[in-house]
Amino acid sequence: MRLTFDTDVETFRAEFAAFLEANLPTEAEAAERPRSSAHIPAWARRWQRLQFDQGWLLPGNPPEFGGRRASVIQQYVHLEELSRRRICHSYNPQGVGIIAASLLSFGTDEQKHRWAVPVLRAEITAALGMSEPGAGSDLASLRTRAERDGDHFVVNGQKVWTSGAHDADVLLTFVRTDPDAPKHKGISVLLIPTDTPGVTRRPFASYTAADDKDFNEVFFEDVRVPAGHLVGPLNQGWRVASGSLGHERTLMWLGEAERMARAVGDFRPATPLQKDWYATLVMDLQALRLLGSAALARAARGEQDVPALSVLKVLGSEGSQRALERALEAAGPDGLDMSATTAPYHHMGFDDDCRGWFNRYARSFGGTIAGGTSEIQRGIIAERVLGLPRR
Structure with missing residues (x-):
């Protein structure tokens, strides 16, 4: 095993390091801190948008999605430099690293441009609705249900530990759409804007940060979601x-x-x-x-x-x-x-x-x-x- 990188990778690293040195906001500019993992201060929105425009936000992506088609090794070096310097490339990490990435992998072209690109450009923020009171790591046990009603789904249920939900604009939400199917087979994924009637978000503190409320309970009561917000095939969540x-x-x-x-x-x-x-x-x-x-x-x-x-x-x-x-x-x-x-x-x-x-x-x-x-x-x-x- 050779634990060194090729010249092209080190050139990539040097280019990214130079970008950071030239463009990092100053400590004074970054004085306002985020209040949750889905709250991005104005200065941090500008910083994330600059990375997107220059292809440094998610360098493995094509340019239209904030990248430069970087190789896997180059993507690793990018993350290594951020980690080594303790720099956040986004204060909505689940939005950029999980939700937008999932939409780029499984979403329609319309979903990619309507939801993923605004998340990547820090125009909106997103949270991940997976865990429930009775379904933490065991996602297959989730009980939040979505029933088809014409060109909408009607969602009822509850999520918990939903980081940043009270500040997020949209939730990538895992729901049960076929209660008769085996546990892993009847799950679907919906994009649910948080201002949809029937969505209630209740932030709560953790014992390590009583003043920092990032976790949320999220309740869905007869929430009507357009069928076009389904991510991936029905029941293939x-x-x-x-x-x-x-x-x-x-x-x-x-x-x-x-x-x-x-x-x-x-x-x-x-x-x-x-x-x-x-x-x-x-x-x-x-x-x-x-x-x-x-x-x-x-x-x-x-x-x-x-x-x-x-x-x-x-x-x-x-x-x-x-x-x-x-x-x-x-x-x-x-x-x-x-x-x-x-x-x-x-x-x-x-x-x-x-x-x-x-x-x-x-x-x-x-x-x-x-x-x-x-x-x-x-x-x-x-x-x-x-x-x-x-x-």
């Missing part, structure tokens, strides 16, 4: 979900690897036991990066390996959590100081990495849940990697 979560997990493993790297870099071992912890974490991080490099090489050859994403998702999220737990233990009582800044961060990054070791550790549990829990990922690995029976 599982394919869209697999694509959506694939986009999410591809991004998440790199994010978790970088988060783990930052935790290891900030770790200050003092005792022999702490030095042993540190050495183990360094080896775990190296193993994660090597496995990720192998998966990246397969993707560059055009090989699809969905189970590998589950492996990386588990190792990345749990490795990051383990690193933060060890660092918190090593910090002792000082680790409980929520006002302490544990690491420098760019003014254009999210703030969740700088509020003390305990806050960083508490937030790490989200990484083992979002995009499919570790338990669900282990089930996928058991069946599709190890070939074990379901029971």
